Amino acid sequence: MRLHRLDITAFGPFGGSQRVDFDALSAAGLFLLHGPTGAGKTSVLDAVCYALYGAVPGARQGQGTALRSDHAAAGTRTEVTLDLTVAGRRLEITRQPPWERPKRRGTGTTVDKAQTWLREYDAAAGAWKDLSRSHQEVGEEITQLLGMSREQFCQVVLLPQGDFARFLRADAEARGRLLGRLFDTRRFAEVEKRLAERRRTTEARVREGDAELLADAHRMQQAAGDAMEPPALAPGEPGLAEAVLTAAAVARATAREQLTVAQCRLNAAESAHTSAERALDDTRELARLQSRFTQARERAARLAEHADEHREAQRRMERGRKAESxxxxxxxxxxxxxxxxxxxxxxxxxxxxxxxxxxxxxxxxxxxxxxxxxxxxxxLESARRAERRLAELVAERADVDREERADTEALQEAEDWLAGWESARAGLQDRIETAQETAGQAQQLAVLRESAEARLTAARTRDRLAGQTEEARRRALASAEHAVRAKGHWLELKEQRLNGIAAELAAHLTDGEPCAVCGATEHPAPARRVAGHVDRDAEERALAAHQDAEERRAEDERRHADLRAALAAATAEAGDAPVARLAEEAADLERRLARAHREASALHAAREELRGAEEEYERRLADRRRAEVRAAARQTRREHLDREQSGLEAELATARGSARTVxxxxxxxxxxxxxxxxxxxxxxxxxxxxxxxxxxxxxxxxxxxxxxxxxxxxxxxxxxDDAAHRELQRRLDAWQSEEAAVRAVLAEAGTTAAAERPAADLAAAQAAADAAERRLREAASARDAAARRCAELDRLSARAARGIRQLAPLREEYDRVARLAALAAGTSADNERKMRLESYVLAARLEQVAAAATVRLLRMSSGRYTLVHSDDRSGRGRSGLGLHVVDAWTGRERDTATLSGGETFFASLALALGLADVVTDEAGGVRLDTLFIDEGFGSLDDQTLDEVLDVLDSLRERDRSVGIVSHVPDLRRRIHAQLEVTKTRTGSTVRQRGVR
Known part of the structure; x- marks a missing residue:
């Protein structure tokens, strides 16, 4: 990564626009960034970080540093633009944070959203092309190209010496936190956490299984009574399963012995109960016979007492039979x-x-x-008929009067309706004519609507194709660029192969056989393949990639041309009118057409209404004529009814006499x-x-x-009577039946013999039978309880055995996971140094950092100091992150915390540079061509300062440029390329010195 240019506007202490030309500063390899305290030296570095990641370094951000300058004018927006080359691509990043600005109209302020632009320089076209304006896309693109997070960038490119000085003096935990952020070893910590969580989970499941096993053991104890003692082990302890199975086996054997004893007792109780029941039955039979004989003697005595009543009943029955005749x-x-x-x-x-x-x-x-x-x-029958006819005449006369009133009302209604006929007909004619005119307008509007809808559809297609055409253009340009690069790559490989074709031909030479080029049979110095030699397969792969790229370019250009043609057609039909206006016009025509259709739809209804009105007119005229005819006929009928009514009334007056009616x-x-x-x-x-x-x-x-x-x-x-006869006969029959029954009982031999024996003791026999039955129930209950105990113990034992079989794989998994978790956490006996997994990984990284830092530390310290990594434990902490310095003058190894101020500075600087190299390799080998070192040079003497500057100047060998941020006046003499930051009341400015 190389910085080219930085433009700052209204950022931090810079109220106006400032430009930093890193290309000019980097030409010398080493440049100085200096200025008074608070002028804004670090803000320049903040602007670089903000341009790349959209945020300033974490430490300064945590202090609440505002991005917008307090010196900036109200109408000037904060903006940072960075021009850099990374991964072979020339990029320009522009970022604008959110801006609270005055409203353009009225008073108050409004907030503009943050903006981001990413552009790439096209060397072939000699112009910049836009890539993205999305914050997320730009952030992902930059992070992928750099291969570093914001924290890693701030630690590797903006080397803060104070942090590394603290790193030298820190304990293992603090070093682990810093290295963890830089090398992103969270995945190893996550492995430790996952193993610990899995160990806790499996342990909990094992404990749950053991708890269930112990619960089954306690259930066995409850079922077995005192015959079982549960194991005195807690869930999770080894040997619990074997102890439960052993106790269960003992309990089952004891329960089966108790069942055998209970069965023997039950058999004896059943025999005794059978004998007692038989004796009770015999005693009951003797008591029954003795009671039967006693009852028969008592019944015979009662018959003798009522003999007179029986003879009187016989006499009464005889007289009743005579009276029946x-x-x-x-x-x-x-x-x-x-x-x-x-x-x-x-x-x-x-x-x-x-x-x-x-x-x-x-x-x-x-x-x-x-x-x-x-x-x-x-x-009186004739008078009755006359009276009925008179009633009919009265009803007919009432009907005639009612018809006359109805006809009179109908005539009046018809006259009223006919009086307004002409005006109603004229109104209906007007409605028909209006509806006919509206129907003609609806046809015209329908044609206009179809045209408007066609234009609206074309406009929407135009807008959609515009975006697709632009996307197709970008894809065509990208495909063309890719095709050019693929062609260039193929030509480059082809040229390299041609340059090394001699080595490829020499590979087939054999002593004694002629050369295919010169024909010589001796080959004293055949060409050798050098590193990076391109063979035929590599050239053919590049050619195939070039051809694929050309095909994609042709396809993208064809699609772009098709879309452009479609866009031109849609634009020709729709014009330049916006979609919103065309949609509004189409909607207006649709509303007017709907209104015209509604009004025109009234034509049929108006015609039907006129036809109905004309039919109503004819009906009204006919009703009026019929009413006039009915009125003339009613007069003749009324006179006939009056004459017949008078004759009938005279006849009925004679027939009624004094009564009111016949x-x-x-x-x-x-x-x-x-x-x-x-x-x-x-x-x-x-x-x-x-x-x-x-x-x-x-x-x-x-x-x-x-x-x-x-x-x-x-x-x-x-x-x-029947009831008395039946009652008397019943009494006589009962007497005879009772007398016969008593004689039969007294004549029974068994009953007589039982009466001669002693009285039966039924209570004693019953008590003996109850006692035998109670002993039988107790024995049966004991036998059933013993059987249930055996069954329950068998069930619980089988359940415990199943649980143990199911728990065995889980227990094995727990043992395996527990060993892994303890090993990763550093608590296992197998982990001799008690190093956690993350610490182990960080220790390997720290060892690489110490080796890379030692190369520069030896030069800075004139070969005196060497940084070494140590796996020894420090106090009660974990081992693996120790860092010691070896003093070549004394041959002693000591802790880095014992270094002096100057020694600490160049040791931390060497450590920072070594860490930058290691993190760069870790991030994917991104080349860092621009570095910044912040402060700490004031603690060095002149000789040490020269040695440090020599080391920094040697970075130019790797085509790097280093910017030193410092207040040390002596550095202004030693470093000619300078970026000076000055502060004024209106804001800070930058000025470059010693550059062309």
Whole structure:
């Protein structure tokens, strides 16, 4: 990386625009950056860092340094532009931070966003071409080209001597932090962290498995009772699985022995329980027979006590059977008596409804009066028809009046509607004509809309193709540049191959055979291949790459030409009008066309409405003519109805008599005829029932005498109803059944024999059976508990065995990960120096840095001092990051913290330069052609200063330029190329001295 030019505007202490020409300063190889304190020397370096990374060095940024100069004018924007060459490419980076500026209109301020430009110099075209204006893209491009982060750049290119002086005196932890930032060893720390996390994770899983195994062991202990003692080991301790399996085996063997004992006890209890049950059954049977005999004796005594009641029931049953022959006559007499009572009551009710003149009449007289009322009712039928016709006439007259009112209203409505017909027809004609005009306008607008939409589509295509064309142009230019470079590379390789073709031909020479070029058979000094020789394969690969690049260039140029043609066509159709204006015009035409369509769509509706109105006009005229005809016919009908109504009213006045209507007169005659007829029937029924009652009394007296009863009343008293007969028969049957049962029981031999034996002791037998049953339940429960214990122990043992088998791979993984994690963390016994993985990597880098720094330190110290790396531990810290200095004068090795001020300076400078070389190689070998060294030269004497400057001046051998930032006056005499920074009240300025 080589810096060419730096332009600064309104940045830090620089209020105006300043330019630093690094090409002129670097021509001398060594240049001095000096100025008074606070003038802005370090701000020049900050500007370089800001241009590359968009931020100033971290230490200064942490102090709150503002980018914008306080001396800058309000209208001047802060800007930094850096021109540099990196990785063979000439680039220009321009950055503008966010800017709070005054508004162009009105008062107040507004904030402009940050801006970034990246350009590359095209040597063939002799001009700059834009690459990107994206912050992210520019940042990624610069970081990829440099191969260093901002922190590494600030440490390698802007060498801060104070940091390395502290590095020399720091402990291993501080050195590890600095080296970790520079060499980015976070991945190794991440490996340590991942291993530790994986160790904790697997350890937690192993502990969870062991905890579950211990939980199963405690469950086994609960199932086994006191027959098992769980292992006294914690989760994670070795030997836990074997201890659990051993304890489980002992518990299972003990449980099976207990099950065998419980089974024997259960068999004995079952035998005893069977004997006790058999004895209880025998005792119960004896007690039952003895109780049966006692109950039979008691039942026989009760039968003897109720013998008189049984004989009385037999006598009553016999009289009831005799009275059953009199029952039909009794029923007949009761029925006749009830019928006669009902007929007499009905006669009394009927006579109460008769008129006073007929209250004592007989059945014949009442029947004659009923016939006379019926004859008069038949004479009223003609009057009823006349009354119904009169009602119809009244309804017809009401209909005629209602029709007349309706026709009158219809005529008035028709007259009113017809009066406004001419004006309504004229309005509809106007609407039709307006809609027809609008339809013509809609056709014209449709044509205009299609044209506007075509222009809008072409404009959008134009804008889209413009961007694509520009992108295609850039791609075509890039392809052309790539093709030129590929061609140049191929020609260069071809030239190199031609230059070394002699060596390629010499490779096929054989002593005694003629040369293909000169024909000689002796080859005393054949050409040899030199380093970097190009063979035929390399040339052909370069030629193939050149041809591919040419094909891509031709394809990109063809695509660019196609897009340009399409863009020209779209521009010709759309013109230069912007899309927004064309879209607005198209939208306006669309709205006008929609409005014209809506108005034109009313044409059909208006025509239909006119046709409907004309039909309504014809209908109204016809309705008026029909109403006039109906009015003339109604007058004749009304006169006919009036004449017929007068004749019917006269006829009905005669037929009604004193009643209001013929119906009321007919209802009155109907009620009279019904009353008379009902009374005649009731009188005849009463007379007939009296005759039947007298006949029934004679028959009842004769039947009672034949059955042996003195009077019919005695026969009725002896007669039993169904319920009494059934109850009496039930009592007689129960007596006989009980008597037979008692005789049968007393006749049983077993019952009699049981009664002669001593009384059965049922309570003692029951107590013995209950005790046997209780012992059986206890033995069965003990046997079941022992079986459950065996099953549970078997299940838990199998579960524990499965858990141990599943946990074995995890435990092996944990052991392996734990060993790796301890080794990487430096806590393993195998790690003799207790070095962490990151420290080990950093130690290797520090060893490289010490070797690179020693080369320059030997020259600076006149061969006295050498930096060496040490793996020894410092105090209680980790080993691997020790740094010692070897003093050749004393032959002793000592810590770098014992160096004096001047010695510390050139040791730290050598360390910084060595670190720059190592970090550069680590970053991918990016060449650093410009370095800056900040302060520290004031602590050197003249001789040491000369030696240091000689070392710095020797960097020119590698085509490097070194800028020294210092206040030391003596350096102004020794270094002719100078960049002086001066400060004034209006801001700092820069001036270059000793350069052309």
């Amino acid at each position: 009199v029952a039909p006559a009794l029923e007949l007499r009761e029925a006749a008596d009830a019928e006669h009572a009902r007929a007499a009551a009905a006669e009394a009710r009927a006579r109460a409804l008769l008129p006073d003149g007929l209250a004592g009449a007989g059945a014949a007289g009442l029947a004659a009066a009923a016939r006379r009322a019926a004859e008069e009712l038949g004479a 119906g009321e007169r007919a209802a009155e005659l109907e009620r009279r005829a019904a009353v008379l007829t009902g009374a005649a029937d009731a009188v005849r029924a009463a007379e007939e029932s009296a005759v039947r009652l007298k006949d029934a009394d004679g028959r009842l007296a004769e039947a009672a005498f034949r059955a042996g009863f003195d009077t019919p009343r005695a026969a009725a008293a002896a007669l039993l």
